[in-house]
Amino acid sequence: MTKFSTPENNKKAMFPVFPVPIYINRLTDDREFNQALVRKVETLRNSDPEGVEICKKEYRTGYTSFFSRNQIQKDAEFAEIAGQILRHGRCFARSMGFSTENPPLNLTTMFGTITVKGCYHEVHRHRNSLISGTYYVSANKTSARIAFLDPKAGFRMHEPGGQTGQTIFSNLEFSVQPQTGLIVMFPSYLEHWVEMQQNDIPRVGITFNLDLVSDEDC
């Protein structure tokens, strides 16, 4: 446990003692790689009538293989991106203080998502995982943002406001604008949602969950 000792000069101190980490990094700028991945996700949708049918009820206008094919990390077509996601996942996990060796960090689920105009995703968490995230295969500056909710929000009896309201301790929400080639990861407990897609160009992503489990368990 980290302990605080009063500094000798007794000056005022303010510390962000329980920060929530969100990992944002550029995974690749390789256009051909990403364009090929878009085609693979489209092929996934086109070969998944069961998933398309479930999505009509559960995911409105968009498509996700979460309901029907959420193990695409085991598919040779997605092996390279799975490996790169895992590499970033290990980096993030270690930054949070986790060992990723025993048990190792592994992808437990991975699925493709195509977000089209009018599609959004309500507030949710990813249960039974350590880290969740999305690799944005195709997105632009007007694609639907992913937004996060302060996990302490439910405990607040008063909301900060007024002229002095905007500090690092007052944020209730934080959002990220997806871009092609960007990977965004967060602790799985963190509530988040996807805002409504407003433009006509589909936003394509590969979403995943990571946990500290052996290969045989996932």
Ligand SMILES: [Fe+2]
């Ligand atoms: Fe999610």
